[in-house]
Amino acid sequence: MSREITKSPKGIAAASAGASQAPALDFGRAWDYAPALEGVSHIKLQPRYGLFIGGAFRAPRSDKYFATVNPSNEQVLSEVAEANAADVDDAVRAARLAYEKYWSKMRGAERAKYLFRIARALQEKARDFAIVETMDGGKPIKESRDFDVPMAAAHFFYHAGWADKLDYAFQGRRARPLGVAGQIIPWNFPLLMAAWKIAPALACGNTVVLKPAETTPLTALLLAQLIEEAELPPGVVNIITGAGETGAALVNHADVNKIAFTGSTEVGKRIQASLAGTGKRLTLELGGKAANVVFADAPMDQAVEGIINGIYFNQGHVCCAGSRLLVEESAHDTLVRRLRDRIATMRVGDPLDKNTDVGAINSKMQLDRIRELVDAGEREGATRYSAPCALPSKGYWFAPTFFTGVAQSSRIAREEIFGPVLSVLTFRTPDEALEKANNTMYGLSAGVWTDKGAKIFWMAERLKAGVVWGNTFNKFDPSSPFGGYKESGFGREGGRQGLAAYVELDG
Amino acid sequence: MTTRKETVEVANGSAHGAGVIAKATTDEARLRVSKTYKMYVGGAFIRSESGRSFQVKGSSLESSADPATVNIPLGSRKDVRDAVIVAKAAQEKWAARTAYNRGQIVYRLAEVLDARRGELEASLVRAGATATGAAREVDCAVDRIVFYAGFCDKIASLAASSNPVSGPHFAFSVPEPMGVIGVLAPPRPALLGLVSAVLPVITGGNSAIVVASADDPRTAIVFCECLATSDVPGGVVNVLTGLASDLAPQLAKHREVAGLDAYLDDAALRASIERDASESVKRVKTQAPFTDDRIFDERGGQGLTFIERFLETKSIWHPVGL
Numbered sequence: 001m002s003r004e005i006t007k008s009p010k011g012i013a014a015a016s017a018g019a020s021q022a023p024a025l026d027f028g029r030a031w032d033y034a035p036a037l038e039g040v041s042h043i044k045l046q047p048r049y050g051l052f053i054g055g056a057f058r059a060p061r062s063d064k065y066f067a068t069v070n071p072s073n074e075q076v077l078s079e080v081a082e083a084n085a086a087d088v089d090d091a092v093r094a095a096r097l098a099y100e101k102y103w104s105k106m107r108g109a110e111r112a113k114y115l116f117r118i119a120r121a122l123q124e125k126a127r128d129f130a131i132v133e134t135m136d137g138g139k140p141i142k143e144s145r146d147f148d149v150p151m152a153a154a155h156f157f158y159h160a161g162w163a164d165k166l167d168y169a170f171q172g173r174r175a176r177p178l179g180v181a182g183q184i185i186p187w188n189f190p191l192l193m194a195a196w197k198i199a200p201a202l203a204c205g206n207t208v209v210l211k212p213a214e215t216t217p218l219t220a221l222l223l224a225q226l227i228e229e230a231e232l233p234p235g236v237v238n239i240i241t242g243a244g245e246t247g248a249a250l251v252n253h254a255d256v257n258k259i260a261f262t263g264s265t266e267v268g269k270r271i272q273a274s275l276a277g278t279g280k281r282l283t284l285e286l287g288g289k290a291a292n293v294v295f296a297d298a299p300m301d302q303a304v305e306g307i308i309n310g311i312y313f314n315q316g317h318v319c320c321a322g323s324r325l326l327v328e329e330s331a332h333d334t335l336v337r338r339l340r341d342r343i344a345t346m347r348v349g350d351p352l353d354k355n356t357d358v359g360a361i362n363s364k365m366q367l368d369r370i371r372e373l374v375d376a377g378e379r380e381g382a383t384r385y386s387a388p389c390a391l392p393s394k395g396y397w398f399a400p401t402f403f404t405g406v407a408q409s410s411r412i413a414r415e416e417i418f419g420p421v422l423s424v425l426t427f428r429t430p431d432e433a434l435e436k437a438n439n440t441m442y443g444l445s446a447g448v449w450t451d452k453g454a455k456i457f458w459m460a461e462r463l464k465a466g467v468v469w470g471n472t473f474n475k476f477d478p479s480s481p482f483g484g485y486k487e488s489g490f491g492r493e494g495g496r497q498g499l500a501a502y503v504e505l506d507g
Numbered sequence: 508m509t510t511r512k513e514t515v516e517v518a519n520g521s522a523h524g525a526g527v528i529a530k531a532t533t534d535e536a537r538l539r540v541s542k543t544y545k546m547y548v549g550g551a552f553i554r555s556e557s558g559r560s561f562q563v564k565g566s567s568l569e570s571s572a573d574p575a576t577v578n579i580p581l582g583s584r585k586d587v588r589d590a591v592i593v594a595k596a597a598q599e600k601w602a603a604r605t606a607y608n609r610g611q612i613v614y615r616l617a618e619v620l621d622a623r624r625g626e627l628e629a630s631l632v633r634a635g636a637t638a639t640g641a642a643r644e645v646d647c648a649v650d651r652i653v654f655y656a657g658f659c660d661k662i663a664s665l666a667a668s669s670n671p672v673s674g675p676h677f678a679f680s681v682p683e684p685m686g687v688i689g690v691l692a693p694p695r696p697a698l699l700g701l702v703s704a705v706l707p708v709i710t711g712g713n714s715a716i717v718v719a720s721a722d723d724p725r726t727a728i729v730f731c732e733c734l735a736t737s738d739v740p741g742g743v744v745n746v747l748t749g750l751a752s753d754l755a756p757q758l759a760k761h762r763e764v765a766g767l768d769a770y771l772d773d774a775a776l777r778a779s780i781e782r783d784a785s786e787s788v789k790r791v792k793t794q795a796p797f798t799d800d801r802i803f804d805e806r807g808g809q810g811l812t813f814i815e816r817f818l819e820t821k822s823i824w825h826p827v828g829l
Contacts, residue, residue, distance in 0.1 A: 273782050
């Protein structure tokens with residue numbers, strides 16, 4: 001801590017030295033909670049899942065399967081099929097047939113009722129979905145239970161209502177569906193991303209082939225089961241599992257009209273390049289390196305909670321995570337001390353424990369990536385602080401961490417870490433805050449903390465980001481369009497604006 | 508070039524002081540002053556930094572001073588980069604104006620265009636249009652500018668939303684311009700195609716770097732003379748002349764160019780700029796040039812969808828509470 005103070009200008013360091021040198025909070029044994037594990041005995045996963053094509057599960061033509069593991073204990077949960085090009089072709093054919101035979105001919109009001117049915121069934125089975133989501137992905141049960149699954153149901157419910165109101169959504173223009181949408185989603189919010197993709201596509205009259213991420217396929221397969229039980233016409237939703245090759249086969253399939261991808265900027269660029277000249281429509285929701293700007297006049301209690309939520313929510317596996325904290329210089333030392341105290345109280349451990357704040361890192365690969373960037377941060381001279389928590393011996397874990405004294409040019413200030421790692425930078429004027437906040441090729445989200453309303457709007461107008469949270473962070477809603485500026489992708493998901501990604505308009 | 512055969516009566520008491528009445532029949536021409544065609548960047552008419560040019564041929568006309576063959580600047584990749592710097596600076600100021608002000612400025616452009624219709628029509632005819640075809644094209648171009656002028660202060664009402672989120676938050680979404688947009692204007696119709704591509708871009712608050720039709724770059728430059736005498740600030744619309752195959756890749760690769768709207772016959776070039784654009788996740792829309800039926804049509808050739816191509820949506824949240 002003293003090292004951080006010496007890096008601050010002298011006057012400011014002297015003024016806040018008293019606060020900074022206060023002893024760290026000591027909770028002693030009072031902070032130990034008894035385990036509060038979510039029961040899993042009733043969860044019956046199949047040992048092996050096939051591909052959901054044309055309304056039924058079937059074995060893959062590839063004859064190949066791969067394991068999906070629980071990242072908190074490295075145990076195999078199930079095996080899922082690896083779809084090859086022939087399987088992808090089957091899925092696209094099924095989607096095309098369903099588009100022509102049922103879905104494009106169905107009245108919007110009827111499509112709506114199917115989507116409402118999915119939303120309701122998801123609410124009814126919410127707890128099971130939450131448990132499987134946590135087992136397969138490592139996220140805390142309180143997040144999957146209170147955020148991922150209810151929000152997924154909300155997306156189906158919201159978009160259901162649009163299915164028969166597209167004439168109102170695009171007044172004066174006629175909206176036509178695109179056809180077959182190929183959708184590829186990441187592992188950070190597996191079920192929620194499936195809902196973000198499937199619900200608007202179906203509402204607008206398209207049929208879909210969805211590929212979940214290879215490390216988190218289970219909730220999408222449970223969703224396939226639920227869709228089968230909801231008796232959607234066969235082929236309207238097809239869910240195929242696999243890794244990059246499966247995704248590439250879907251992207252490059254000649255009979256797909258639209259690709260929607262959420263994932264890394266690197267892969268997004270490759271997809272955009274491979275669609276060149278094909279006439280296929282594309283929306284991309286890619287990486288981020290969001291600035292969370294804290295002015296000295298901010299409501300600090302709320303700001304601390306917002307910063308914590310902004311970077312440690314879902315282990316920082318969030319494309320819009322507030323991973324760059326820009327703090328006004330005069331507030332730096334106090335805020336850093338409070339962050340240090342706050343992360344000392346975070347509970348890292350078994351994701352199925354209802355008290356857990358930070359769960360397991362999603363995969364070994366992602367853990368390696370986080371470690372690499374954190375090492376780079378240390379090598380580049382930033383000061384690291386990691387929460388003093390015990391990490392389980394099995395599984396993939398990373399303690400909540402932040403860096404102070406981070407340079408704009410540092411890798412940890414420029415590259416997306418996608419883990420529970422925050423970079424703290426300072427600024428002196430609003431113009432400097434803005435300059436630093438926008439000095440990135442990303443532009444997905446940003447946060448502003450200040451008690452001055454006019455300053456919030458001044459910043460919000462100028463921040464180059466698709467979502468700006470004022471005195472809050474990481475808030476989502478199906479009615480609020482979400483998506484990026486610049487290399488964070490294009491197109492929006494959610495809201496009336498999000499429908500445009502799945503229709504062709506006539507003027 | 509027009510040669511005029513004139514019969515001149517030189518009257519008694521002329522400057523020469525000859526006290527005779529002379530009737531002189533002469534074949535001597537008064538050579539009209541033809542125009543040097545230049546590109547339009549940052550509100551100034553400039554030559555290509557490359558010093559190169561290409562030639563355009565057209566029919567001679569009574570009403571025109573141009574010879575049958577004229578030289579047009581051959582824009583270079585460096586010209587594109589220079590234009591981006593100018594367009595970037597202009598865009599921020601353009602977007603900062605009120606929508607009402609932008610609407611008046613765009614409307615003023617329509618006024619200037621209508622006043623210069625003779626010159627625009629002559630230019631189109633020189634490039635091969637019929638007189639009635641040229642008149643129809645200018646009519647439609649002026650009307651299209653008027654259409655977009657009135658759109659400047661309507662976009663936000665139509666594209667923004669108040670978002671009824673489930674929680675104690677005030678949440679709304681607003682459209683914003685993307686920044687600098689590259690436009691590859693269709694070869695034909697040279698004026699209406701350019702106007703139809705550029706106007707939705709600037710109506711949304713973006714600035715544009717346009718590669719004019721190589722078939723008829725002169726009309727694009729006459730259009731620039733309209734821009735220069737309208738109130739559209741310099742740098743908001745920049746027009747380069749040259750070959751799309753030279754300039755399009757540079758526009759597609761440039762990181763400060765946020766989007767690209769390309770009307771090109773060459774499908775291979777369309778695909779290659781889409782590929783180039785992916786390196787910076789550019790918002791790129793390519794298409795074959797529209798048919799006349801479509802581009803002259805009030806539904807097919809204009810509309811909110813054209814504006815929305817180059818708008819971002821920004822969603823803003825704030826808690827509500829005491």
